[in-house]
Amino acid sequence: MANGFSGGCLCGAVRYSCDGDPIMAGHCHCEDCRRSSGSGHSSHLAVPEGAVTMAGATTGYSRAADSGNLVTRHFCPTCGAAVYSTNPAMSGLVFLRASSLDDLEVFKPQMHVFAGRAASWDQPGGGLPSFEKMPPGMN
Template identity: 50%
Template sequence: MLEGSCLCGTVQYRTEAQPMITGHCYCIDCRKSSGTSHCTHVMVPQDGLTMTGDVKLYERPADSGNIVSRGFCPDCGSPVFSTNSAFAGMVILRASSLDNPDAVEPEMAVYASRAPGWAKIDETKPVFPEMPPGGPDRVIEERSE
């Protein structure tokens, strides 16, 4: 069970789905939207995810050209989730919004070439300088084989 919310509690979510993938992203958009060196994302199926409260969306094309929609609380500004046009039916939760951040373990780091020099990247997990060939879909496929 994953549960989380924004800082003020207006936006809340819950899912019983297991994460498809969890990882750190050091791309410029993730750095700027998080206010730190990276975002930690938890990809889950949209089916079974319940969310309460209104969110404001900010849409922007990713490096790939896919449209990323970032959902945040319009009251406190906390980023809560995103969607990516390449991953229909998936929601990418911000691990920072989880009530129990230890419920997930990052499996990889992407766009590590864009990390600031002071960022501590866990070299015991797969680290990709950009997005891995085939993107997260490829990683998910390899895990299920």
């Protein structure tokens, strides 16, 4: 993926481009991600903050996540689509929503986190490593 990738919200008012590849990609089953996604989990790609160029204003909502860290979720104020989140405990990274990608094949999941909180109808699978909470060194 030498040319990077791009994405944005449902209505197109918020767009981003990223130079380079994601450094991590996974599915999170914590309560915060479940509730904010409207499904059993949320899928994210972690990229260095300096590699992402954003266009368009977002609205942020901050809350302490299951990890205890304050997570700010950024979404489009027009269509409400979630685009990315930030977490001061993982400063320097932006967590892009996989659902916001223009090319969904960019997302190559590597793990499930907070698998211990997964809903009975959305259990981790796909042969990916599953972590009860966050993997060591990631919180």
